[in-house]
Amino acid sequence: MSVLVYIETSNSKIRKVSYELAYYGVQAGKTLDMGCVGIVVGDCEDLDKLTSCGLSKVVKIASNSNGDNGTIADAIAEVAKNHSASLLVFGHSSIGKSLMPRVAFQLNAGSVTGINSLPSIDSGQFQVSKGVFSGKAIATYEISTPIKVVTLMGNSLKPSLVDESELVIEEAAVSIADGSVTIKETKKEEGTVPLPEAELVVSAGRGMKGPENWGIIEELATVLGATTACSRPVADIGWRPHHEHVGQTGVAIRPNLYIAAGISGAIQHLAGVNNSKTIVVINKDPEAPFFKAADYGICADLFDVVPRLTESLKKFKAS
Amino acid sequence: MKILVCVSKTPETTAKIAFKNNDSEFSEDGVQYIMNPYDEWYALVRALELVEEQGGEVVLAHVGPATNDSIIRKGLAVGAHRAVRIDADPSSSEFVANQIANHAQGENYDMIICGKETIDYNGAVVGGFIGAQLGVPYFSFVSELTSTAGTHTVTRDIEGGVEVSEVSGNIVLSAAKGLAEQRIPKMKDIMMSKRKQIEVISPADFHTTAKVVKYELPSAKGGVKMIDAENMDELVRMLHEEAKVI
Numbered sequence A: 001m002s003v004l005v006y007i008e009t010s011n012s013k014i015r016k017v018s019y020e021l022a023y024y025g026v027q028a029g030k031t032l033d034m035g036c037v038g039i040v041v042g043d044c045e046d047l048d049k050l051t052s053c054g055l056s057k058v059v060k061i062a063s064n065s066n067g068d069n070g071t072i073a074d075a076i077a078e079v080a081k082n083h084s085a086s087l088l089v090f091g092h093s094s095i096g097k098s099l100m101p102r103v104a105f106q107l108n109a110g111s112v113t114g115i116n117s118l119p120s121i122d123s124g125q126f127q128v129s130k131g132v133f134s135g136k137a138i139a140t141y142e143i144s145t146p147i148k149v150v151t152l153m154g155n156s157l158k159p160s161l162v163d164e165s166e167l168v169i170e171e172a173a174v175s176i177a178d179g180s181v182t183i184k185e186t187k188k189e190e191g192t193v194p195l196p197e198a199e200l201v202v203s204a205g206r207g208m209k210g211p212e213n214w215g216i217i218e219e220l221a222t223v224l225g226a227t228t229a230c231s232r233p234v235a236d237i238g239w240r241p242h243h244e245h246v247g248q249t250g251v252a253i254r255p256n257l258y259i260a261a262g263i264s265g266a267i268q269h270l271a272g273v274n275n276s277k278t279i280v281v282i283n284k285d286p287e288a289p290f291f292k293a294a295d296y297g298i299c300a301d302l303f304d305v306v307p308r309l310t311e312s313l314k315k316f317k318a319s
Numbered sequence B: 001m002k003i004l005v006c007v008s009k010t011p012e013t014t015a016k017i018a019f020k021n022n023d024s025e026f027s028e029d030g031v032q033y034i035m036n037p038y039d040e041w042y043a044l045v046r047a048l049e050l051v052e053e054q055g056g057e058v059v060l061a062h063v064g065p066a067t068n069d070s071i072i073r074k075g076l077a078v079g080a081h082r083a084v085r086i087d088a089d090p091s092s093s094e095f096v097a098n099q100i101a102n103h104a105q106g107e108n109y110d111m112i113i114c115g116k117e118t119i120d121y122n123g124a125v126v127g128g129f130i131g132a133q134l135g136v137p138y139f140s141f142v143s144e145l146t147s148t149a150g151t152h153t154v155t156r157d158i159e160g161g162v163e164v165s166e167v168s169g170n171i172v173l174s175a176a177k178g179l180a181e182q183r184i185p186k187m188k189d190i191m192m193s194k195r196k197q198i199e200v201i202s203p204a205d206f207h208t209t210a211k212v213v214k215y216e217l218p219s220a221k222g223g224v225k226m227i228d229a230e231n232m233d234e235l236v237r238m239l240h241e242e243a244k245v246i
């Protein structure tokens, strides 16, 4: 019996979420009294970094340029059978969401997606929790099948690093069949951390008055090393791109720091961001509902406050 | 083209979230319901656009009791041609997917479109399970879709960008922002929708394997600390020393 974690890679390097996944798998293995094995598709140069999360074994499936997510999922399900996996862990990411349903289906596994806790077996049942109602509540789920599959929300737990050990890489005895989907193109914005994975986020809303004013938000984000986000109306009227829209009907995030400037804090906005560890709100209206959900508040004109904050951060970074 | 659009019922976005029976059940007291926004705004509207371009029909699929017919009627008013309701309590994502896939098995839909997730249980898996059961390709979080003579170009959102794929034959996908623009039905459409057919079918046997045993509300914030606008050095110090986030 084992815990299997799907290691995400990009350009033959592990993605940040893979540390969280490896750490989760190793810790879950301790609770369930079984070992953890990573599973990776294709070449990856820096797999051995995952030993810092306590991972000691990875099974590698050779890539097939004619494969697709369907046939990759089939190969993963085969590996899971060969390793008598009883828990499979994917990221709650675009690739995790694509692979996981087909893997779970093939293994007759019960599943919960977007979980944010390690499993508990205290009640004699396998339980995990996740945010529901777009972050307005937390639900504990019980899975009753012998094999279980979960997807882990980004930034749900912080890996505590251990002494590095040796990593064993084993070639999987399965191969990826040809699929029917051809990937034509992948367009990515380089250099910024994608919103769902970002630990620091600077967000702005209608209080910005117009798209031409976003320079101060971008500068703050650059100095901080943060990713930019926005409220829904701002994305709807085209001031900002769709992928920046956070909230109940946008991206749900849980960064360490969320700075909101000129956002009122409507319930639908809060739903997607209230799991942020620390929230800073900049709003000139003392009655803005966002202050009730904030840790730190500045009641003033954002056009004055944001540049000042940027200056203070520059000083802090330089010191 | 024959397109199946899966629609779900969710609490309205400002609904008070509360629980009953020892926090084991969602309390429906005073809760208003809407069609899940991703289903209504994006999945349904893109399906209608494709059928307007190429001919065919848009069928709604809903798993739920007869009291949910008002949600289905909304979809018919927005423009779907007819609907299929599987008469069962939608107890989990896998249950819903299984019921819809069983229905779709004999129907040869060119496309099955779901919303990217529901705003209540945030599962984001119904489409994936349907694709898996039917053995057809599944695309999550699609923000652009074109289709000519059975070949589809599918753009889906990935972390920090998009991925564009090409595929022929039947597909299942989940709809994200960008795929279409919300349509508001006119009075005439609402009247017409009353005459459209909702076919009711009995559920197939299926045993749900994951269930909620307990709900809780997130712990409340400790209260906001107001900081003087003139003193951003102080905020930075607090973020560093107190909150430890920078």
Ligand SMILES: Cc1cc2nc3c(=O)[nH]c(=O)nc-3n(C[C@H](O)[C@H](O)[C@H](O)COP(=O)(O)OP(=O)(O)OC[C@H]3O[C@@H](n4cnc5c(N)ncnc54)[C@H](O)[C@@H]3O)c2cc1C
Binding pocket: A204, A205, A206, A207, A208, A230, A231, A232, A233, A234, A245, A246, A247, A248, A249, A250, A261, A262, A263, A264, A265, A266, A267, A268, A269, A272, A282, A283, A284, A285, A288, A300, A301, A302, A303, B013, B037
């Ligand atoms: C079904 C549904 C789903 C929704 N989903 C989402 C969602 O996912 N995400 C989302 O964000 N919204 C969502 N909304 C919209 C939501 O209800 C609010 O309308 C929206 O969040 C408001 O955006 P805002 O805060 O940018 O704008 P406003 O509400 O207009 O607030 C602007 C704020 O800026 C402040 N301000 C103005 N000028 C300044 C200044 N110079 N300095 C400082 N402060 C200033 C004002 O005091 C005000 O508080 C949804 C609504 C519905 C009905």
